[in-house]
Amino acid sequence: MTIDDLGLGLKLSGQAGWNQTEGDWRRFIELEPEGCFVGELNGSSVGTTTTCVFRKVAWIAMVLVDVDARGNGVGTTLLKHSIEYLKSRQVRTIRLDATSLGRPIYEKLRFVPDYELARFEGRAPEAGESVTVVTAAPEMFADIIEFDRRMTGRERVKMLGRLFEEFPENIRIVRRADKIEGFITMRPGANAVQIGPCTATGEAGPALFGDALGRCAGKPVFVDIPLDNAEAVKVADSNGLTVQRSFTRMSWGRKAVDNAETSWASSGAEKG
Ligand SMILES: CC(C)(COP(=O)(O)OP(=O)(O)OC[C@H]1O[C@@H](n2cnc3c(N)ncnc32)[C@H](O)[C@@H]1OP(=O)(O)O)[C@@H](O)C(=O)NCCC(=O)NCCS
DSSP states (O other): OOGGGHHHHHHHHHHTTOOOOHHHHHHHHHHSTTSEEEEEETTEEEEEEEEEEETTEEEEEEEEEOGGGTTSSHHHHHHHHHHHHHHHTTOSEEEEEEOTTTHHHHHHTTOEEEEEEEEEEEEOOOOOOOTTEEEOOGGGHHHHHHHHHHHHOOOOHHHHHHHHHHOGGGOEEEEETTEEEEEEEEEOOSSSEEEEEEEEOTTHHHHHHHHHHHHTTTSEEEEEEETTOHHHHHHHHHTTOEEEEEEEEEEEESOOOOOGGGEEEOSOTTTO
């Protein structure tokens, strides 16, 4: 898949009712130019998959097949091709967030479920901004990414660095005695503002969540929450957000290091 296929990508994500924008598709292709693929059926481009390598761990996303072309093995072929590509990059673990349509295909390819996430949606309530939450200065980005690595055990500099660069005004943090206690970010989507990722301590999480909702006041929002983080689910509930859909985080290969309790919001199903 190249930049010339952005139109195909947008058509398929729009057809599935997903939230990605042209900027999301462009980011995938630019972050992994050799690892995004188009599937063809009888000479027509009908499917997509993107990958993103984070050293030994990789993410697969945007597994989409045109409704008229489904059931012909295009999705499975794209997945197998992506796995081969990632093996050639010496990846030991591959992760993704599966929809109920995708999960059976991934299980056949030896992905195993790790945990469930729910996409909460709603209209952000009008709220005052929390005094403890501030916008991060660009010189703090490296510290925020280091905080994320320590708290989640995940190496996400490639994706986080790019998101921070694209939306620097959206990175909000809680600090105590100069130490980062959490961060949250958000970006525009085709249907709603996607809030996340948010990595935080138990105290900072609710403040960051409230701050993000306050900054989206009155707008439709999506936020993907690991259900193991019961406190985050409570905050979403208490702000009137409701579950729109569920995803299963799955992995292939070596068991992934993970710490769902420190994750108050994922980056979205396509970014993990
Ligand atoms: C998930 C998705 C990519 C699968 O693509 P696909 O090309 O239909 O996948 P495949 O043909 O390889 O496999 C689909 C399975 O469903 C079966 N199937 C049969 N008829 C089908 C039909 N009309 N539509 C879809 N699947 C059908 C296939 O036989 C196959 O099972 P099998 O391997 O036991 O034969 C596609 O349904 C899609 O784009 N869904 C919406 C987006 C989505 O949820 N993506 C997954 C994100 S995690």
